[in-house]
Amino acid sequence: MCGLAGMLLAAPGREQAALEQQARRMGDALLHRGPDDSGVWADAASGIALAHRRLSILDLSPLGHQPMASDDGRYVLAYNGEVYNFAALRRELEGLGHVFRGHSDTEVLLAAFVAWGFDDTLQRANGMFAIALWDRAEQCLWLARDRVGKKPLYYGWAGDTLVFGSELKALWQHPDFDNDIDRDALTLLLRLDYIPAPHCIHERCFKLMPGRVLRLDAAAVAAGAAAHRPDQQQLPFWNARERMQQALAQPFLGSDEEAENQLDTVLRDAVGLRMVADVPVGVFLSGGTDSSVVAALMQSQSSSPIHSFSIGFEGSDHDEAPLAKALAGHLGTDHTELYVSGADALAVVPDLPAMFDEPFADASQVPTALVAKLARSAVTVALSGDGGDELFFGYSRYQRALRNWTMLGRVPAPLRRWMAAHAHTQGESSRTGGLAALLAETGARGIGDVYRNRISRWRDPVAAVIGARGAGSFYDLADPLHGAGSPADAMMLADFSTYLPDDLLCKVDRTSMAVSLEARAPLLDWRVAEFAWSLPLGMKQRDGVSKYLLKRVLGRYVPQDMVHRPKRGFGAPVSAWLKGDLRGWADELLDPARLAAEGVFNVNAVAPLWARFKNGERKWHTHLWNVLMFQAWQAHWKQVRAGVSRA
Template sequence: MCGLAGLWLPNPCLHGEALNALAGAMGATLHHRGPDDAGTWCDAQAGIGLAHQRLSILDLSPLGHQPMASNDGRYQLVYNGEIYNFAQLRAALSALGHRFRGHSDTEVLLAAISEWGLEATLAQCNGMFALALWDTREQTLQLARDRVGKKPLYYGWAGDTLVFGSELKALWRHPDFDNDVAPDALTLLLRLGYIPAPYCIHRDTFKLMPGRVLRLQAADIAAGAAAHRPEQAQRPFWDARQAMQEALAAPFTGDAAAAEERLDALLRDAVGLRMVADVPVGVFLSGGTDSSIVTALMQAQSARPVRSFSIGFSGSHHDEAPLAREVAAHLGCEHTELYVDGRDALAVVPELPRMFDEPFADASQVPTALVAKLARTGVTVALSGDGGDELFFGYSRYVRALRNWQMLRAVPAPLRALLARRAGGEGSRTGGLAVLFNEAGARGIGDVYRNRISRWRRPAAAVRGAHEPETFYSLAQPLHGAGTPADAMMLADFTTYLPDDLLCKVDRTSMAVGLEARAPLLDWRVAEFAWSLPLAFKYREGHSKYLLKQVLRRYVPDHMVDRPKRGFGAPVGDWLRGDLRAWAQALLDPARLAAEGVFVPESIQAPWQAFLGGQRKWHTHLWTVLMFQAWQEGWRQARADVAGQGGAGQGGALHPA
């Protein structure tokens, strides 16, 4: 895994040494993503600079160094990720006459682009990636991101210069990047706990969406951010909704036994591909269905005990370590577990603004950071079980949303309209009839589900001058009428929650310690097969992930399969009432909020006082605000650091406090 960064000036004005220094300074902020090697490439006449930080996984020799040029010199590439089927692509390219110096997937990717073009190449790639490709012949820059969005890529304008990178830290390092908070994007953080692509916490700054390519010419750079609507400018080479619609139109026709056989074969191949590395490989093991099946399939294909890692929480109902230990012992893994208490977890909180340089409020970021740090002591690559819930109907909220939608459809429209007028705003977060009142005006399953996953229900009321943008969750019918309501909810999570929350969390916490995380359940072949299956193969007799569990039974005893789902969470409410109370009180102080001018202080104080008074569930509202406040402190310090370093090329890596 690696980090990439770059810039493109609309009117080239830096000589080569200065441009190289600035690109290098931007790249150096990502040293944690790639501590093994660093490189830059610049063309001062074109005003383009590329930088790369390398975590060596395949071909540890200098032949894998980036930025890398194509053999004909046309392309320069910086790339973050892994192409798992690079060996097959290399064989096909060799048959066409291509010759290779090393055995890195980067060299294969460049040869494929030279042979077939970027989008045709990406359509053949099975992997996770974000990349920037400079075409010296056409003087164009293309940014691309993998199908699911496993690897991040930000871009925006620093003054009139295009800047881009794997994390916002790289963009911050440009002396002209002074883009303030985007209030509209902040409302999405309050509602969801994260900011989904293409939005970003900064003005004039965007995330590349999963499965998209952004092609830019010099005229685009000169026009600046105002000329671009990112959701329109980003062109899909793979679209999840279209892929699901096509899978639904050609459903799997076999019985459950045939589906189980097919899924086992697909998962075995997906796991096997992700075990290929020139460094030690392990697995995150929680003891749940998803991580257990990945671990089982790894061990079935390994001649040595697989290294597995889990975190245990002392005295907490969140403790899954005994389950993981039991699975590891049965499979014969070399298991490592670390028990932590509240003090260990709380020690991570001050580090969160450094790991997540965009505000992020999924509190499971804390245990995820702990298990990533643990795994890095033994391996450089770790496989995870991400994706099983979104593909195989794994969340209990799906069942509740379907129940509520069926109830609402039975209520006459005039009565539903009357009930909707009694919607309780933020108060509906506490449950009861207020939830049904809030959902009464739903136009479709998308509206009901949006209410189920929302933290703040009226976030724009809490942010000064804000209007909440639309997202995939704003759609009443996410599948445009195709499939079932269950399919629609899983698609909404696959396109939004999965890349912008779960995969973001794993990427930042693993990369913070130089660990590469791979998710075999999110192989695109597995996803498209899952979408072709009827709901009865996923949810049966009140139990979710039916087919996944049937596959798991091939490798472990039934009692290790038939367990209630446990979330990989953190006791945020206990923290805010205990050790973090003073920290939270300071960040939520009404005078401070008024002086900063971002939030409406009264809107923040209401849930804070309700929480302190003992009302349940308000901690999820408050954590979103606190994560923004902590991030804002880091961002302000980062700006001050860049100013103190005197601009381009004057210092090393930038690490906000």
């Protein structure tokens, strides 16, 4: 796990020393992602510079140093992540005559690029990664991101220079990165609590989408710099929708027992691959199905107790720590738990803008940051259970959306048209439930529209952002699967393509890397995903039991009373915070005079919600938290940019 940064000039012209110095500043902004080593490589004649910060996981020796050049000198690589099947790829390459100096997966990747080319190597690689590869022969830069989007990669323009990096804080270090706020992208934050790829909070700046590659040379950089919104040309090497459609076209036809055996086999291999490291490895254990499966499969493949970590909340009615402790006791893990107070949680809030450096408003970022810090006290790698809900129909909101879609189908067409005509008058009141919420879904074209309403915070975010026109996302599709599969499949695909990479995986990446901890997600091995997509819905939900098949696998390792437990969210009591210790902080950030002076938010849209919330109206804390996260981020961004040398 590491951090990368770099730049490609539209036309060479900077001196070698200046290029290296600028790249080093960008890389050093990512110190937290890689405290063990740093490196810079530049070629002034080509106008390219790469920087790397290393968190040593495999091959702790200097032979794993990056940026790393291929043996034939053609490629130079800066890479963040892990290729879990590197040992199998290495054996194959050795059979072709390649001789390795060390045993890092970085060296394997470079040899693979030489032997098989860029696209074929990505197809063969099973892992999580963000890649910046300079091709000296073609004089082009390749950027790539793993299939699911576990590792982040931003790119954009600083004047006429392409800049890129693992986090925005690296791009901010370029003196010409004066890109303002993308107000259309901001409306996505208000709706979803995060900004999905390819959008970014800054103008002329983007996120590479999962499973995509981008090829850029000097001419493309110059054209992008001249365009108002540069053409991205993100090309897929793996497409979740296409893969899901293929899986649905060839469904699993075996019995429950056969499905259970196959899922156990592929999960066991996915977990085993992710336990390979030259540093201590542990697991985040919440006590829920997903993390429990991962912990059970880890312990079954370890000759000694694995490290497991959980946090509990003092005075909480929804504390999962006792469940995690009981499960750890049954499995025999070396378990560490920490109970935190409200004050402990609130102490994290001021650090959030610097931790995420793009506004992000999923409040579970707070407990996630706490458990990552706890795990880092004993291990350098931690496995998580992310992905189970999106692959195995785990969210109760799926069931509510299906219920509403079925109900709408029973409403007579004339009445539905009348209701839809009046839906626009509801505004943000549809968030409070009841008739207003029902009216908001009456004009739905398909399950996608119903589900979008289910997961939206602000229903009309354009009205809250001055000068915004709005921006689209995967959730705007009436049918995300384009006619294939069921409405349930369509919702799971939408979450897998958007919510999973841009909320859940972003949250885990930023909070874990803030403390130099590598997080790995075995349930998101692409083989697990494609097998899950081939399963009928009845193997994911049956007789009111969600994640049915995953729970059958868990039942092989733990007693049934540890399998069938009610699902609990990993959230934070935002409403209580805003009424209590955070009220003064929020009052300052939401002050109408401040909002008016900054000119981003419509005061008449935001200020009344804060007033109504303080007067005891429910629900508005979800609207207010994403506004507050932007406000806190904006202050941090301006402070950082003010300190960047323009020399």
